[in-house]
Every structure is written in C-alpha cells, then in structure tokens.
Amino acid sequence: MILVIGATAQFGRQTVETLADAGRQVRALSRTPERAGLPDGVEVVRGDLTDPSTLAPALHHVTELLLVLPYGMDVRPLLDQARGAGVRHVVFLSSGAVVDGADEQPDVIASYHARVEREIRATGLAWTFLRLFFPAVNSLSWAMQLKGGDVVRGPYAAAAASAVHERDVAEAAAAVLGSPEHTGRAYELTGPQSLTQTEQVEVLGRALGRDLRFEEVPDQAVREQLSQFMDADFVGALLDLMAATAGKPAAVNDTVEQLTGHPARPYTQWADDHLADFR
Numbered sequence: 001m002i003l004v005i006g007a008t009a010q011f012g013r014q015t016v017e018t019l020a021d022a023g024r025q026v027r028a029l030s031r032t033p034e035r036a037g038l039p040d041g042v043e044v045v046r047g048d049l050t051d052p053s054t055l056a057p058a059l060h061h062v063t064e065l066l067l068v069l070p071y072g073m074d075v076r077p078l079l080d081q082a083r084g085a086g087v088r089h090v091v092f093l094s095s096g097a098v099v100d101g102a103d104e105q106p107d108v109i110a111s112y113h114a115r116v117e118r119e120i121r122a123t124g125l126a127w128t129f130l131r132l133f134f135p136a137v138n139s140l141s142w143a144m145q146l147k148g149g150d151v152v153r154g155p156y157a158a159a160a161a162s163a164v165h166e167r168d169v170a171e172a173a174a175a176v177l178g179s180p181e182h183t184g185r186a187y188e189l190t191g192p193q194s195l196t197q198t199e200q201v202e203v204l205g206r207a208l209g210r211d212l213r214f215e216e217v218p219d220q221a222v223r224e225q226l227s228q229f230m231d232a233d234f235v236g237a238l239l240d241l242m243a244a245t246a247g248k249p250a251a252v253n254d255t256v257e258q259l260t261g262h263p264a265r266p267y268t269q270w271a272d273d274h275l276a277d278f279r
C-alpha cells in the first residue's frame with residue numbers, strides 16, 4: 001500500500017490518479033477527506049501532519065510513502081511512526097535548489113528541503129528524492145491577471161525555466177515508488193525546453209488564441225507586495241532565484257524520459273491541458 005501526503009494538491013493528486021490508473025493500491029491523507037475529490041477506489045484517510053495522534057490509521061499496512069509537503073511542514077512525527085508501521089521506502093518531492101554536501105544551503109527553500117532529506121536519510125529507510133526546479137503549474141498564478149486583461153505583470157521577464165509538467169512529476173513518482181533500482185538516488189526533474197517568462201506567456205497566448213504579453217515589474221515592488229502575505233525570506237529566495245536565471249538558459253535533462261519511458265511534456269502541452277484554468 002502506498003500512502004500519498006499532499007494528495008489533494010497538484011502533484012500528489014496527479015500521482016494518486018496515475019497510481020490508481022495503474023491498478024496500484026493507494027491511500028491518500030487529507031485533513032478533509034470529504035472534500036478530497038479523488039478517484040473511486042482511492043482510500044482517503046483523515047489525518048493532520050501537525051497532530052501525530054491522527055497518523056497511525058493512515059500508516060496501517062503502508063509499505064511506500066510519497067511526501068509532497070507544504071513548505072515548512074515538520075515531517076518528523078510522521079517519519080517517527082513510519083518505520084514502526086512497516087514503511088520500507090520514502091519518496092520525497094524535493095527542490096532542485098538543494099546543494100548536495102553544502103555546509104550551508106543557498107536559501108530558505110533549499111534549507112527546508114535539505115533538512116527534510118536529512119531527516120528521511122536518518123530514518124534508515126530506503127529513499128528516493130525527486131528534485132524539482134520549476135513546475136509549470138507555477139504559471140497558474142497568472143490566471144487571475146489574465147481574466148482581467150492580456151498582460152501578465154511580474155518580476156524578471158527574462159527569467160528562464162525548463163518548466164516540468166505535473167503529470168511528468170506524477171509518472172516519475174509512480175515509477176520510483178517501491179522500485180529498488182531507484183533507492184538511494186536523488187533525481188533532478190526538468191521539462192524539455194528552457195523558456196523565459198516572456199516566452200511562456202506567448203506560448204499560453206497562442207494556446208488561448210489571445211495576444212498575451214509579459215510586462216516586467218521591478219523586483220523591489222514585488223518583494224514588498226508579496227511579503228505582506230508570504231514569508232519574507234521565502235519571497236526573497238524566490239526572487240533571488242529568478243534574478244539568477246534571468247538571461248541564462250535553464251538546465252534541461254532527460255531524467256523524466258529515463259524514469260517514465262517517454263520524453264518530458266513540453267510547455268505547449270501544459271498550456272493546452274490548462275486552457276480551462278485561464279478562461
């Protein structure tokens with residue numbers, strides 16, 4: 001039995017669906033199972049990572065664990081119970097910002113994910129890390145702006161990313177879960193092509209049949225605005241990452257293909273799959 005944490009958000013949900021389609025036994029953890037909306041046949045168990053007393057029923061008969069964690073979540077209470085419950089393999093959706101072997105990670109996002117990776121290694125259980133740089137679903141943050149006009153305003157028009165489709169992440173997770181050949185490995189997942197934010201918005205415009213454009217907003221203005229409702233260090237890390245990628249093509253690798261057997265889906269495909277989100 002596979003237990004998926006974060007099963008009702010983008011990556012976890014897609015993975016649950018992929019596993020269920022493949023006929024694998026999968027269970028989802030949710031604080032509100034009645035709102036989970038997962039496919040028939042998927043067992044949804046109520047549990048809250050911040051309340052360890054709720055986790056034992058979810059772990060019953062679980063042999064593999066997929067962790068898609070909200071940023072900053074303390075996963076030790078779950079890991080403490082996982083080994084005793086019979087879990088053998090932990091797969092963690094981590095961040096491409098993690099620097100292996102560094103005494104100090106470059107930012108708070110890398111630090112958090114590196115800490116969780118260390119905690120997983122410390123359990124002594126088999127592990128696999130899937131490190132994401134830039135999920136294509138980040139573009140969903142443009143949907144509100146595009147409902148009101150044809151301009152996306154944001155920082156760093158020239159920031160480049162090889163955006164990875166959430167279905168590729170899900171299929172990669174399904175491929176490694178419970179597979180001994182992938183234990184003890186950290187894989188970096190990228191999409192098939194580096195695109196700047198300007199180019200991503202143009203791709204989206206062509207898919208929607210609209211003349212969309214990206215308009216750059218100065219870094220400082222975005223920092224101040226986002227820091228009003230998000231952790232300022234987290235916002236700083238995101239913007240520093242974007243600044244560092246501006247004008248430089250993002251790395252592209254074939255790890256998705258190696259894990260799933262097919263090339264990573266291009267951003268054009270992602271746009272076609274998400275038309276309804278922008279209409």
Ligand SMILES: NC(=O)c1ccc[n+]([C@@H]2O[C@H](COP(=O)([O-])OP(=O)(O)OC[C@H]3O[C@@H](n4cnc5c(N)ncnc54)[C@H](OP(=O)(O)O)[C@@H]3O)[C@@H](O)[C@H]2O)c1
Nearest residue numbers: 006007008009010011030031032048049050069070071132
């Ligand atoms: N976005 C990026 O740029 C990026 C890049 C690299 C890696 N990632 C990874 O992807 C993760 C985010 O994934 P996401 O956007 O799919 O999810 P998310 O929106 O960060 O988290 C929501 C999910 O977490 C569950 N959850 C939240 N609090 C919980 C709690 N106390 N107990 C149990 N479950 C809880 C929710 O389930 P219920 O509401 O059903 O309880 C829901 O399924 C990041 O944290 C990071 O590790 C993201």
